[in-house]
Amino acid sequence: MKNKILICYNDPVSLYDNYLGKELSSNEEFTDLSEKGFSQQIDFIKNELEKNFSEVYTLGFNRDILSIINSIKNINPDVIVNFVESIDGDAEYESHVTGLYELLGIRYTGNYGFCLANCLSKTRTKQILSSHKISTPKFLTLAVNEKLEESKLNMSFPLIVKLAREDASIGISELSVVKDSAELKRQINFLRKNYKQSVIIEEYIEGREINVSILGDKVLPLSEIRFDGLPENYPKIITYEAKWSPNSIYYKNTVPKCPADVSDKLRIKIEQIAYEAFNALGCRDYARVDIRLSNKNVPYVIEVNPNPDISVDSGFVRSASYAGLNYSDLLKTLVEFALNRKAYDTTFAVEG
Incomplete structure (x- = not known):
């Protein structure tokens, strides 16, 4: 072309x-x-x-x-x-x-700027999801110097503590999942000291993790992150090391499986909530929706990534491959989405 x-x-x-x-x-x-x-x-x-x-x-x-x-x-x-x-x-x-x-x-x-900014803020993302009646874990956000008042938590331990405005699992480790007040305060203090930004405390959903890649108006085959090889005392989460440190315990023992082994009924439920989240955040072209399944197979949206990693070994590319799309054709598809709209077009890809 x-x-x-x-x-x-x-x-x-x-x-x-x-x-x-x-x-x-x-x-x-x-x-x-x-x-x-x-x-x-x-x-x-x-x-x-x-x-x-x-x-x-x-x-x-x-x-x-x-x-x-x-x-x-x-x-x-x-x-x-x-x-x-x-x-x-x-x-x-x-x-x-x-x-x-x-x-x-x-x-x-x-995606355009408004969508990118909303998705970067975990707080804003969860507020938007909640306003659309989309299940997401309970949460409490603390500003940089805001004191923790445990009476406002309205959540039971274990909890997970994250940076409120970072992606790529920056600041997430096995210590992010906390079992009591002492561990909670310790991790909040650590994040504030090292990153000097607000933190978000979330209800920890113990269960499977599903990545849902969406391309245009199509949900690609689901991918699951398997935690089977992790030592028993390690929380089953995607840490920074799990994504980026090949020699770490997490990297070696968080294995993607695509397509995910789920029933048709559960797959449809997951695809539906992911697509609803995609539209609620105003995504277009492509995004990845990360979901945790509770022990009762209730899907909770934990993150919407509007600029997901599409390097050749990424989960998004893996899902596209299972859908029959090779790497060069995936890139071509993204370019064609852009060619088919006006330069100043900031509307949603799909009107919800």
């Missing part, structure tokens, strides 16, 4: 000294592996896009915004393939970048 494509991604930068959600071992240094890992696949993604498009360029984003604007203008792409999740490691800028594309009058893949 005779279209000029620009792949935009964020230059990998480590904003924090610690991404693990627990103390580093002595003399251990740590960088943000989530950003570094994806940036290493850009050349491969470029080659895959070149199978379908005549001109493909790449551009790493940083704070030199005037240089970024000039580069985009000089390339003058028909579509930007948007993989920017942060600027200098700060995820708050993820939603700002799409506004820049719109001001420049350039179509781009994926």
Whole structure:
């Protein structure tokens, strides 16, 4: 196809000294592996896009915004393939970048700024889900300096403590699941000290974890994260190490299974709630909805990711593959979604 494509991604930068959600071992240094890992696949993604498009360029984003604007203008792409999740490691800028594309009058893949900002905020996401009667775990958000009043918890232990405005499982470890007040206060203090942002305390749903990838108006085959190999004393959750640290216990013992082994009745229920969440948050083109199943197989939406990892070994790509879509065709589909709308179009992909 005779279209000029620009792949935009964020230059990998480590904003924090610690991404693990627990103390580093002595003399251990740590960088943000989530950003570094994806940036290493850009050349491969470029080659895959070149199978379908005549001109493909790449551009790493940083704070030199005037240089970024000039580069985009000089390339003058028909579509930007948007993989920017942060600027200098700060995820708050993820939603700002799409506004820049719109001001420049350039179509781009994926979700628009309002959706990205709402989904980055776990609090706002849960408020929107609740307003649409979509099941999500109970929660309480604490501002940076807000004192915990346990009388306001209205939840029973165990609970899980997360950063309120981060993705990629940053700050999540085996210590995130807390069994009593002492553990709760300890983890809140740790997150505040290391990340200096608000935290969210959630009801912990003990059960299976299902990833639901949605492409356009189609729900792709469900994928389950299996925790069978984890030691008994490790909570069955997706930690930062589970995603990004190949030598860790979590990484080695959290194994994806696609398609997930669920009954047709349960699959339909999961697909329905995921699609409702997709629409409630105003997603378009693609997103991943993460769901926990209670012991009674009640699905709870724990997160909506509007800019999910689509590196070649990601869960989204795995689900697309089981649906019969190879990697280059998946990328082509995302570009075609963008080509088929106006540059300033910020409407939902599916009207709910």
